[in-house]
Amino acid sequence: MKESIFNELYLAGCKILKDELLSKHCSFKIGGLADYFIEIPDEDALSLFLKNIGSDNFYILGYGTNVLFSDGGYKGIVISLTKNFKEITINGEELFCGAGASLSNVLNTAIKNNLVGLEFSAGIPGSVGGAVYGNAGLKDKWIDSVIKTVEVYKNAKKISLETKNINFSYRKSNIENAVISGVHFFLKKVVGNDSLIVVSESINRRLKTQPLNFPNAGSIFKNPQGHSVGKLIEEAGLKGVSVGDAQISKLHGNFIVNTGKALAEDVLTLIALIEETIYKEFNIKLETEIKIIK
Ligand SMILES: Cc1cc2nc3c(=O)[nH]c(=O)nc-3n(C[C@H](O)[C@H](O)[C@H](O)COP(=O)(O)OP(=O)(O)OC[C@H]3O[C@@H](n4cnc5c(N)ncnc54)[C@H](O)[C@@H]3O)c2cc1C
Structure with missing residues (x-):
């Protein structure tokens, strides 16, 4: 990688942060330093970045609401999509947004325009890019059900993927080694809607059940x-168990909370404890939903 690329990226409008604390960029508030953290404002800058940096040399972060960074940080470049990638436009029953838009802004914009279909996403934090990558949703409804196409940069080339070619499954898509840049949703236009009631019920349920x-x-x-x-996890008696400042939530067994200055190591120790205990007690192998980034 040529050092001069940083200068070019800067001139293209990127914000380049050196030795950036990753705990500032994730909801867990855990993680050491990234060598570089680059905020990319638009597709021209993204294209420039991808043409110059190999796909193994960076990590694409959304809003960091489903990740655990390590205490040692990330040896390389973390990128985040900002500015133009947050735009949302509506054309009839189609809503297009950049991958950096927040899912909650997209939901609010849809509701204001009498477009329904995204209500299930109320209270799911994070960006649209992260939601598509992990097929975010509830037990019975996932984001793939309202997606028409996803725009993706793969090997520095932009392609448009139809939902049927993405192999969405439970908290999973087949979009790997690629950057999601934008998403076309198809929603349903209605005359008046009770979406706000559905949304507020969902948020209230989360407030009661999640820490x-x-x-x-x-x-x-x-x-x-x-x-x-x-x-x-509750039946196994693990709720409330702590390692350092990481604690298996007393309210919801599948959440680990950072009660102060938890380390990634503390969280990983709890994860290992849960995996071992659940296997021993119920003969069930667990798979993590959060992405553990080393
Ligand atoms: C309190 C709370 C409640 C939650 N409730 C739910 C829930 O009900 N349902 C649910 O599904 N999830 C839930 N989540 C998890 C999380 O909010 C979702 O997974 C969310 O979609 C992640 O989005 P993000 O932008 O934060 O992604 P990040 O955490 O930043 O990244 C997650 C993954 O997506 C990849 N990624 C992000 N952006 C892009 C992109 N543009 N291109 C390619 N890959 C990308 C990252 O590389 C990473 O692998 C919850 C999280 C919290 C904190």
Whole structure:
């Protein structure tokens, strides 16, 4: 990688931060320094970046609500999509947004324009790019159900992927080694809507059942087929167990909260403890939902 590329990226409008603390960029508030953290404002700058930096040399971050960075940080470049990537436009029943838009802004914009279909996403934090990558959603409704196409940069080339070619499944897409740049949603135009009632019920349910008063990264594990992992963790008596300042939430077993200055190591120790215990007690192998970034 040529050092001069940083100068070119700067001139293209990128914000380049050296030795940036990753704990500032994730909802867990955990993580050491990234060698570089680059905020990319538009597609020209993204294209320039991708043409000059190999795909193995960076990590694309959304709003960091589903990640655990290591205490040693990230040896390389972390990128984040800002400015133009947050734009949202509507054309009839189609809503287009950049991957850096927040899912909640997209939902609000849809509701204001009497477009329904995204209500299930109320209270899911994060960006549209992160939501598409991980097929975010609830038990019975995921974001793939309202996506028409996804714009992606792969090997520095922009392509448009139709939903049927993305192989979406539970908290998973097949979009790997690529940067999602924008998403076309197809929604339904209605005359008046009761979306705000649905949204506020959903937010109220989250406020009662999730430990939103402490930094966390959402569900730690995927639910195994036919089981609620939160219930299994509760039945195994693990709620409230702490290592350092990381604690298995007393409110919801599938959340680990950062009660102060938790380290990634503390969280990883709790994750290992949960995996071992659930396997021993119920013969079930758990799979993490959060992305552990080393
Ligand atoms: C309190 C709380 C509640 C939550 N509730 C839910 C819920 O109900 N349902 C649910 O599904 N999730 C939930 N989550 C998890 C999280 O909000 C979602 O997974 C969200 O979609 C992640 O978006 P993000 O922008 O924060 O992604 P990040 O955490 O930044 O990244 C997640 C993954 O997406 C990849 N990624 C991000 N942007 C792009 C891009 N532009 N191109 C390619 N890859 C990209 C990253 O590389 C990473 O692998 C919750 C989290 C919290 C903290």
